[in-house]
Amino acid sequence: MNLSVNLPGLTLKNPVMPASGCFAFGKEFAQFYDLASLGAVIMKAATKERRFGNGTPRVAETSSGMLNAIGLQNPGVESIISDEIPFLRNHNLPIIANVAGSTVEEYGEVAEQISSHVDAIELNISCPNVKEGGVQFGTDPLLAKEVIRYVVEVSTVPVYVKLSPNVTDIVGMALAAEEAGASGLSMINTLTGMRIDPKTRKPVIANGTGGLSGAAIKPISIRMIHQVYQAVTIPIIGMGGIETAEDVLEYLLAGASAVAIGSANFKNPFICKEVIEDLPATLSRYGFSSVEQAIGGANDEKVETSVLRP
């Protein structure tokens, strides 16, 4: 079974990677399995200066998912370059840096600094949990274009734009990213949500709102990728609620070329490895002999025959 996928800047031996913010910089998961089995790794968001993040509680469970409002806590781009990237480099896998900021200039500075140390950038214009920047760039196509153009210009590696689902027109945002020079898209970030504790009559999460992730959001992400795949020519890294190899296949069929696993890492630290191991048998069960064959299959079929279809 050929699991490999080639994307701008990324030669992936398989299409599965941990999603940003759910894997830190890999060290904690390296105690459970060899990170070299991953297709790639998307690091936790980097900002120019170190950030402490939001107050606690920062997470709350929901039906089939969770809310989080970490607030982009990270040690700052310089520390990530010197203290975190070398560890991941030792595991011989493509590294994607998630880049965040509050201003166009900050996004640019972080991208410029980090791009020579990684294989691609995931431009985070969709974090719902910070007061400045973040999702405001990801919900306005004009602002998005401005920051994407600037980051693409200063980066030495391909830029994947991480889209927010908190918009009415996801295709419009995707087209704006493509026009501004993005090499790919990353879909989707979390959906803004809230839980209220009847005892305190206040939101459970200290930040008030948090980003909804997990199995609950998978159908939304699948729908958005299915829509966007038809409108753009750049590749999509799909994410949102993936827990099994069948979920991965669903994402590939919708139009993702690779996938990221997020919250599921919290309940099962082995999830990425297990899904990668299950993927060949799952693909073959549905009549595919490679990952490539399945990409976009729900939009335009590439494989004419399958035992499972009438």
Place this chain on the structure above:
Amino acid sequence: MKNERMTILRHEKVARDTHLLVLEGKLVQEIADPGQFVHVRIDGFYLRRPISIADYNLENSTVTLIYKVMGDGTKALTRSQVGDRLDVLGPGGQGFPTTSIYSDHALIIGGGIGVPPLYSTAKNLKENGLAVTSILGFRSREDAFLLDEFRALGEVHVTTEDGSLGKSGRVTDALSDVREDYQLYLSCGPTVMLKAVADQHPDTPGYLSMEERMGCGIGACFACVVESNDEKGYKRICCDGPVFKSGEVVLS
């Protein structure tokens, strides 16, 4: 840290909304110190539940957990039965360093569901030759547990908020009843209690065990972060803690 399906050997109610669970499995051998925790997966719930280790037995490979029903997840856990297997990740975090504590007399201060991890802590200290005095605080008589077990280890002072058992008030109200020659304190409970305890002991070394809602429980998600007084500025409760030296973290 291991991920294992542990077998339930005992599961019973020990106080109001409070249940004791004895599990058997290999990961017990990895427990380094009392005060560590395990991260338990409950069928139908998205996030694991961190539960502190009340006691453990390396010979029998058993671990005792005491948990409180706080919501739907822990309520569902009460329905698991002897013989069932539970998906457990652990042991996690840094516990009370009982083997490197050199002292004559230690004061244990536990509040509510913060009491359990202090039990094996007190036991280890006693085995190491320390005198152990305990102050255990509960909301009321129906919530109290482990009292006889702690009494077997030394002097015990009980407080309840409604006065239905022991002294009426909070754990700090019982400090004046304790012989003052203790050289360190070890405490676990809600953060407000830990702060009150630490404020009463500006010059006495202490260890505090904190609780917080967790995501991954292994240090990767940054959900359970507390501000710290070092250069880095933060600690992750799940892996840098849950036990910290007093003064190491900012209690607010």
